[in-house]
Amino acid sequence: MTRIIAERSVNTALSWLQVVVLGLVTLGTAVVGSPLWTGFTLVSLGIVLAPAIVTRDASVMPAWTVVALLTVPLVLRALGPFRPVFVYVVLAALALIVAVEIDAYSSAAFTPWFAVVFVVFTTMAVAGLWGVAQFASDASLGTEYLTTGDALMWDLVVATAVGLGAGLVFAGTVLDRTNDESETAATG
DSSP states (O other): OHHHHHHHHHHHHHHHHHHHHHHHHHHHHHHTTOHHHHHHHHHHHHHHHHHHHHHTOTTOOOOHHHHHHHHHHHHHHHHSSOOHHHHHHHHHHHHHHHHHHHHHHSSOOOOHHHHHHHHHHHHHHHHHHHHHHHHHHHHHHOOOOOOOHHHHHHHHHHHHHHHHHHHHHIIIIIHHHHHHHHHHHHHO
């Protein structure tokens, strides 16, 4: 039991450290005048913080490794030249975090095949919303996120492929770990 508590403490500390980093990335994107990315990082923060807010327990956080899948590409995007692949990884990471939170903090239990489908479809949905947000930003704020319709379609295809990869990671690692922990608890 002491090992479980220690692991939870380390996970909580590493997750909260990444929340601070995401907060700094949000502040940085706001300062440089990137309203779309500022909103996106704010939504990301909300999704990561949802379990702690809902349970009113600061130690209830997603696994730090899952949060890192979101944090690392957002930091790389903020620090370096924009790479379109960061968008796809961030979208898939958000879908993965939502799936992990549903699986871990609700009575829903994902089978591996459903986990893959859920993460792929969620990634596709978020990618579609991202496309709409880019269009709205271009139309109302004068930005130039969308260049052509073909580029948008390829964005959606690549986001779907990355979502499939994230779904397979979720099914292969997170669900296996959850099932192992459930079996250990049941056999006590």
